[in-house]
Amino acid sequence: MKCNSTLTVLLPERKLQIETAQVSLIGDRDDNQDRVGIFKSEHAALLVVMDGMGGHSDGSRAAETALKSIGEAFTRLTQPLFDPLGFLHMSLSRAHDEVVTLGSEQSVDSRPRATAALCLVQEGNAYCAHIGDSRVYHLRHHAILQRTRDHSHVELLLREGKITEAEIQGHPMRNFVECCLGGDPAVPEMTISGRKILQAGDILMLCSDGIWCNLKDEDVSGFAREQSNLQTALEALGKRATMASSPYSDNTSAVSLRWLNN
Numbered sequence: 001m002k003c004n005s006t007l008t009v010l011l012p013e014r015k016l017q018i019e020t021a022q023v024s025l026i027g028d029r030d031d032n033q034d035r036v037g038i039f040k041s042e043h044a045a046l047l048v049v050m051d052g053m054g055g056h057s058d059g060s061r062a063a064e065t066a067l068k069s070i071g072e073a074f075t076r077l078t079q080p081l082f083d084p085l086g087f088l089h090m091s092l093s094r095a096h097d098e099v100v101t102l103g104s105e106q107s108v109d110s111r112p113r114a115t116a117a118l119c120l121v122q123e124g125n126a127y128c129a130h131i132g133d134s135r136v137y138h139l140r141h142h143a144i145l146q147r148t149r150d151h152s153h154v155e156l157l158l159r160e161g162k163i164t165e166a167e168i169q170g171h172p173m174r175n176f177v178e179c180c181l182g183g184d185p186a187v188p189e190m191t192i193s194g195r196k197i198l199q200a201g202d203i204l205m206l207c208s209d210g211i212w213c214n215l216k217d218e219d220v221s222g223f224a225r226e227q228s229n230l231q232t233a234l235e236a237l238g239k240r241a242t243m244a245s246s247p248y249s250d251n252t253s254a255v256s257l258r259w260l261n262n
Contacts, residue, residue: 002058015042018121021231023238027210027249033059033114034208034253035067044079044122046071047255049134051208053113053180061102062112062182066095070118080122088129088192090120092181099182113182117148117206121257126204129192132177135212137201137220138196144221146196151178151189165217198259203230210252211237214244232257 020040026032033052038045041089050067052059073091081087103111115132128136133150149155153176157163163171179188203224213219219240227233234256242249 014123014261016040016045016121018045018046019230019258019260020047020256021234022253022255023234024253025238025242025251027242027252028247029058029249029251030190032251032253033063034061034210034251035060036206036253036255037067037071038255038257039071039074041075041079041161044074044081044120045205045257046074047119047121047204047257049117049179049206049208049253049255051115051132051134051210051251051253053115053177057093058112059114062099062114064213065098065112066114066116066181069095069098081120084122084125084127085121085192085194088120088127089190092116092118092129092131092190093187096181096187097185100185103182111183113180115177115180115208119141119204119206119257121198121204121259124198124259124261126196126198127193128196131188131190132180133209135207135209136193136249137203137207138197139204139205139221139224140201141169141221142225144217145202148178148191148193151191152176153178198261198262200259202259203256204259205234205254205256207254208251210250211241211254213250214241224256224258230256239241 035050037048040087051064052063070091115134117126117130117134136148138146153173223237224233
């Protein structure tokens with residue numbers, strides 16, 4: 001009897017070759033309600049930005065709780081993750097539940113809340129998610145390849161053609177978000193992107209509204225043009241954003257990753 005067999009060889013996952021950076025500035029506020037995090041293993045990296053919502057009590061606790069929840073969820077799993085999009089949805093939903101619990105004894109209007117932006121990078125791909133007006137930018141050759149669209153009133157007006165992109169910065173309702181982590185128990189609207197294939201030199205930048213509210217798109221897209229070091233470039237971008245709205249600058253935070261694999 002002749003037996004035919006096929007030998008399957010599993011190639012080892014390539015280790016990440018990345019450069020990362022983070023910055024979080026208090027601006028002209030009394031406290032910093034933003035939180036940022038970068039969680040890395042040999043085969044995956046997770047970038048997180050949380051913006052505790054001003055005007056709500058314990059915004060910093062909401063951002064801290066959500067960041068911790070998502071970071072722990074990532075580190076418990078084997079990387080690269082089997083279901084990247086499922087992870088983003090489930091980790092954000094779990095973080096929302098934990099932030100809701102923080103404010104369970106408070107009135108609805110005063111419960112802790114936060115906006116969120118996440119980006120998972122593995123196997124040459126990026127998977128992003130956001131809630132509210134914290135953003136994810138995908139930059140290539142010092143240009144904005146893609147950016148997330150805010151869950152905000154002005155973004156709705158933009159989609160309906162009632163305002164232009166240039167009018168967003170000065171609009172009186174630019175800080176009014178339609179959804180966030182915390183508050184009502186129902187899981188908020190979230191946008192989860194499909195797979196984005198990365199090329200060598202691509203930069204991912206996640207930020208709170210303290211960055212994008214006070215800068216033009218060309219400021220964001222070219223922030224690393226004059227600096228080879230990503231940390232130095234991101235710090236300069238953060239300082240530029242706070243100076244642009246001084247003496248009324250908001251908390252200003254961002255994390256960034258440069259993809260170096262070929």
